[in-house]
Amino acid sequence: MRLDKFLAETGLGSRKEVKQLIKKGQITVNQQIEKKDKAQVDPEKDQIAYLGEALHYQEFYYYLLHKPAGVVSATEDKKDSTVLNLFDEADYRRDLFPVGRLDKDTEGLLLITxxxxxxHELLSPKKHVEKEYFALIEGVMDETDQQRFEKGIELDGQLTMPAQLLIDQIAEERSEVRIILNEGKFHQVKRMVAACGKKVVYLKRIRMGDLSLPEDLSKGRYRELTPEELRLLKG
Incomplete structure (x- = not known):
């Protein structure tokens, strides 16, 4: 791998910025100053350092974020704050992006990588990766609604895949439910509920595949996936 590419991949800076660091003699390879940005290095064998601080190469990064309401699931937005704006400077990388999206007012589990x-595999319709949501519904969801979810509901002339509607609690004309989908159409949960004559007033994604939102991860916070979580996610 080229030295400048390695440095950029470690998050030290852009390719242009790291070239300047190399020219200034601030990069060493195996304790020797290296001033050629095209120099070839082996990330697994060579000791590469910036101003004496060792740099470690990691190709892929995986973060579990508890998305709060009010931020958008995008890498950048001219109007709103994005989920990547929640990252500390030390963890932020230009190549990070959210896997799929949650609506601006929706909270919960979002994978950043x-x-x-x-x-691609997690979002592929062929994979049918389950996504589970907790929802507070204005109106009483009943067995008829459950049957409609199981059969699929027509949205924009197309029938959704069968989904599960689990009714946890009903009180004061409001329903607490969990909804399990195997696809991700635009505003799907809200539109399916609306097709049943009710309205979603709060929505939170609590699971994606075998990856669940940890109870101890507060809104707006994130952490790296554990090796076990990554194994479950990759199936």
């Missing part, structure tokens, strides 16, 4: 292949 730079692994495009994994993201």
């Amino acid at each position: 730079n692994d495009g292949q994994l993201a």
Whole structure:
């Protein structure tokens, strides 16, 4: 791997910025100053340092974020704050992106990574990765609604895949439910509930595949996936 590419991949700076660091003699390879940005290095064998501080190469990063309401699931937005704005400077990388999206007013589990292949597999309609949501509904959901979810509901002329509607509690004309989908159409939960004559007033994603939102991860916070969580996610 080229030295400048390695440095950029470690998050030290852009390719242009790291070239300047190399020219200034601030980069060493195996304790020797290296001033050629095209120099070839082996990330697994060579000791590469910036101003004496060792740099470690990691190709892919995986973060579990508890998305709060009010931020958008995007890498950048001219109007609103994005989920990447929640990252500390030390963890932020230009190649990170959210896997799928949650509406601006929706909270919950969101995977942030730079692994495009994994993201493709998780979002592929052929994979049918389950996504579970907790929802507070204005109106009383009943067995008829459950049957409609199981059969699929027509949205924009197309029938959704069968979904599960689990009714946890009903009180004062409001329902607490969990909804399990195997696809991710635009505003799908809200539109399916609306098709049943009710309205979603609060929505939170609590699971994606075998990855669940930890109870101790507060809104707006994130952490790296554990090796076990990553194994479950990759199936």
